[in-house]
Amino acid sequence: MDRSNAVKRQLFGCQEGTHVDRIRSSIMSALKKQLKELMMDFQGLKKTWMDECKEIGYGEGDEESLPIAIQRQLETLGAQRAGLEDMLKEMKSKEDILPKLMTATGSHEDLFRKEIAKYDHICEEISQNIEAQEQLLLQIQAQNEEFASIFNLEDYKASRERIYKHIEAAIFKYREIKENINEGLKFYATLQEAITNVKQQCSDFVMTRNIQCREMIDELGIRNISINQHISPIPAEFIGIPLQKPFLEAQLELVNGSRKEYPSSGINFASSGSGLLPSTNQDLGVTPIQDQLQQFKTLVQQKHINKKQIQQSLFLFGSGTNDIFKSFYPFDTPTLTPDAYVQAMLTQSTNFVDQICKLGARRIALFSLGPVGCVPARTLLPGAPVDKCYGKMNKMVKNYNMGLENLGKTIPMKYPGCFAVYGDVYEAGQTFRANPKRYGFSDVTNACCGGGTLGGLVQCGKEGYKLCAKPNEYLFWDYFHPSEHTYKLISKALWSGTHSRIRPVNLKTLANMTLLQL
Structure with missing residues (x-):
């Protein structure tokens, strides 16, 4: 019974010192007291039985009836003992043994009922508390259902799953970009250089064509005045x-x-x-x-x-x-x-x-x-x-x-x-x-006097230089300066x-x- 009571104290609301625990402890004390009294009655029955056995053993009568009487007494006592043992076993497994004890016969039944009746109002209070707890649980359940319906957790979960998928796709894309970042930068640098070169070439081409156009217009405009100038x-x-x-x-x-x-x-x-x-x-x-x-x-x-x-x-x-x-x-x-x-x-x-x-x-x-x-x-x-x-x-x-x-x-x-x-x-x-x-030029790239690539690596007059046959047909005289023919053309234009x-x-x-x- 003590072990059972200790287990019950582990339950919510039944801890030691609580109202429920005090009621249970009081009932257990009464049951223990009643059990003690039953054991004392058993000891009295046992003593009576022993006395009867002595009387049967030493009295006058049929010798064959003695074993039968003893057997009957033993069966009666065994039945009583079995009943007590069953009651003890049931008391060990269940706290609520009061109904069985009340149906059992004994000399202390009225007294036990009176003692148990003292706790009726406590049991009623426990029942009311249990009912109140059930009502509270129902209210909590109703509020929880209302909360769930307001916030629609299923939609939230679905939205969260979609967001997870988007994040996963973004992470995958980021990793893919990160893996190819070097190639991308290399391509960008190459592209920029290519675009710059194309722009420069286009600019030079357009400028050259504009120059040719203006020269033709200028030539047509002055030809009537000074054709042989x-x-x-x-x-x-x-x-x-x-x-x-x-x-x-x-x-x-x-x-x-x-x-x-x-x-x-x-x-x-x-x-x-x-x-x-x-x-x-x-x-x-x-x-x-x-x-x-x-x-x-x-x-x-x-x-x-x-x-x-x-x-x-x-x-x-x-x-x-x-x-x-x-x-x-x-x-x-x-x-x-x-x-x-x-x-x-x-x-x-x-x-x-x-x-x-x-x-x-x-x-x-x-x-x-x-x-x-x-x-x-x-x-x-x-x-x-x-x-x-x-x-x-x-x-x-x-x-x-x-x-x-x-x-x-x-x-x-x-x-x-x-x-x-x-x-x-x-x-x-x-x-x-x-x-x-x-304008009378046959070469507008190389130097007339010089050496090496374009005549620009060796200065005119230095060891290894070469001189062209027709300087007036070259745009550049040496690696840095225009030819005399070029200077004359520029001077006239200015x-x-x-x-x-x-x-x-x-x-x-x-x-x-x-x-x-x-």
Whole structure:
């Protein structure tokens, strides 16, 4: 009974100290007490039986009836004992043995009923509690069903399954992309390079065709006026003056006494190999354009050139080819991006023009850079193509030329009475390359004097060089410079050419313009 009670205490709501547990414990105590009393009655019956046995054994009577009487007594006692044992067994397996005990006969039945009746109200209370618990469970079940119907768990589960499938597909796609990412990047890089090359080729093709078209229009427009017009040599001859002496040569003549004054026909301040940036070819001992400007300032300050001469002179400005080419040297570490580098060149050009305008210059010609990316010397640069012009280099040239032309447009606004023209040397060079036979060229790729690939690996005059038979049929004289024939064609176009070559007017018009004298 104690073990059974211990098991019952493990159930929910029946733990030790609860109301149900106290009722059960009280009933168990009463049952134990009743069992004890029954055992005492049994002991009394046993003693009576023993006494009867003694009486039967020692009394007078039939000897054969003695075993029968003893057997009957034993059967009666056995039955009573069996009944008690059954009751004990039932008490062990069930707590509720009260009905059987009440139906059993005994001298303490009335007393037991009275004791049990004391717990009727407790049993009723337990029954009510059980009924209340059942009602509570029914309410919980109803609320749970209502909750499930509101939130529709089945739809939620179905939606969740669909989301899981989408996520699984996305993860699979991500893994697939991740596995092929290297191939994708490689393809993208190759595609970008291919697109760039196609764009460059298309741009060159369109530009070439536009040049040819304009040339044909220009030729048709002037043929009635000057069909047999011959090409004049160089700008100085157009004006009717001798070639300008280099500044240092004229200065040396003044020092040694062979000349009394600077030539009035003009002076050439140019220095071969120099550029717009002070650092360009500085190690070669060239005179940078900033020093050239200072030489001109010195002549003005020392009054070797008067104000009237300055206002009537043509100032021809062309520089930057060496700067562009040097920016691609493999042994120089670039410190600026291509765009920033071009902007630095334009800054120097702007400063130069500002200074000569302040010194009195009124007629300025700004010459663009030629197609530097097409010179034979490009073969000296790593990565430069042999079968076509160097696109990256020509792109920088175009950007600089665009800025230079815009600079010329601002001069009249900044300096009233000052006028500037823009000579498009780049377009002239590309025109010759696009239609070489028309301009008398048989070769617009190789150098006439030089060696190696395109004649650009060995400088003219150095060991291993070769000289062509007809220099006037070559666009390039050596690995870097145009031929004399090329210079003549460009000079003519700049002197008397149309708007496609020089704008807004040509040099001839600029030289004869009447400008405001300040």
